[in-house]
Amino acid sequence: MIVSRQKPAAEGKSFMKDTILYIIVPCYNEEAVLPTTSGMFLKELQDLQAKGKISGESRVLFVNDGSRDRTWEIICNLARQDAHFLGISQSRNRGHQNAVLAGLMEAKDKCDITISIDCDGQDDISAMEAMVDAYHDGCEIVYGVRSKRDTDTFFKRVTAEGFYKFLRFMGADVVFNHADYRLMSSRVLQEFAKFKEVNLFLRGMVPLVGFKSTCVSYERHERIAGESHYPLKKMLALAFDGITSLSVKPIRMITFAGIFFFLLSLVGILWCVITAVSGHSVPGWASTACIVLMIGGIQSLFLGIIGEYIGKIYMEVKARPRYIISDRTGETDETQKK
Numbered sequence: 001m002i003v004s005r006q007k008p009a010a011e012g013k014s015f016m017k018d019t020i021l022y023i024i025v026p027c028y029n030e031e032a033v034l035p036t037t038s039g040m041f042l043k044e045l046q047d048l049q050a051k052g053k054i055s056g057e058s059r060v061l062f063v064n065d066g067s068r069d070r071t072w073e074i075i076c077n078l079a080r081q082d083a084h085f086l087g088i089s090q091s092r093n094r095g096h097q098n099a100v101l102a103g104l105m106e107a108k109d110k111c112d113i114t115i116s117i118d119c120d121g122q123d124d125i126s127a128m129e130a131m132v133d134a135y136h137d138g139c140e141i142v143y144g145v146r147s148k149r150d151t152d153t154f155f156k157r158v159t160a161e162g163f164y165k166f167l168r169f170m171g172a173d174v175v176f177n178h179a180d181y182r183l184m185s186s187r188v189l190q191e192f193a194k195f196k197e198v199n200l201f202l203r204g205m206v207p208l209v210g211f212k213s214t215c216v217s218y219e220r221h222e223r224i225a226g227e228s229h230y231p232l233k234k235m236l237a238l239a240f241d242g243i244t245s246l247s248v249k250p251i252r253m254i255t256f257a258g259i260f261f262f263l264l265s266l267v268g269i270l271w272c273v274i275t276a277v278s279g280h281s282v283p284g285w286a287s288t289a290c291i292v293l294m295i296g297g298i299q300s301l302f303l304g305i306i307g308e309y310i311g312k313i314y315m316e317v318k319a320r321p322r323y324i325i326s327d328r329t330g331e332t333d334e335t336q337k338k
Contacts, residue, residue: 024103066093079329108189140211144181
């Protein structure tokens with residue numbers, strides 16, 4: 001059953017009270033922070049309901065991404081204690097992007113809007129109200145954008161901002177300083193469900209859907225507890241996935257570079273012939289070795305980039321499921337009773 005509704009122009013606040021919000025929270029080994037942030041999510045949900053901006057049927061949906069600690073146990077306990085909490089668990093760890101997607105697809109037929117947010121408490125939860133207000137003003141997508149990066153180290157700040165600029169240069173349509181803190185309407189999610197990519201880069205895919213959108217600025221805080229699950233290695237992998245999943249510009253650059261080096265080699269051959277004919281050629285291993293190493297390095301780099309695209313094609317052709325839900329909180333309780 002699809003509950004997505006268009007806001008009637010004359011209903012105003014009566015429609016706002018009927019708006020069902022699902023907060024999507026991906027979780028991976030979050031036992032240290034989940035007991036704290038779960039209460040913060042619930043309080044924000046209750047505050048928005050008290051202000052008449054969302055329905056009492058709104059929920060917090062946790063997505064356990066194959067955690068190895070007590071994360072799923074905590075989620076199940078929360079669901080038993082309060083009906084506002086729901087949880088689904090993936091059959092194994094599939095990565096942050098797949099976890100967010102699993103939550104969005106689980107919620108798309110049950111709510112009017114979703115807000116995806118990380119579990120660590122770094123994103124300003126109070127910004128949800130501004131996102132919901134923007135939705136009621138007619139926006140179908142609302143991007144949470146960091147206003148500043150004071151909590152980041154100099155290295156992370158420079159590399160993160162360079163990451164967004166490089167993606168834009170490579171042809172990926174991304175919102176600067178936006179990660180995965182965003183509101184999406186059910187109407188957008190129904191269309192987004194038609195995107196079948198296996199290699200996910202949500203912050204670049206969502207703008208491709210279209211519809212009216214806006215941005216809400218917020219300040220990012222320090223992590224409440226635990227350790228970051230996105231070290232430099234994962235950030236680099238995410239950046240490369242974003243480029244190769246959304247842009248063919250690197251392939252085009254290789255084509256132009258190939259043409260350039262081909263013309264350069266013709267000039268080199270002509271120079272060698274003229275030098276040999278004039279009798280001024282001097283045998284030397286240094287120049288030969290440098291040329292061979294340079295061409296060999298360039299070819300290896302180009303083949304590597306092309307190989308990455310071929311690998312992406314290989315994974316897409318297989319069309320394997322992007323996530324597999326093994327448990328749901330309600331089903332878990334029923335299983336235990338049996």
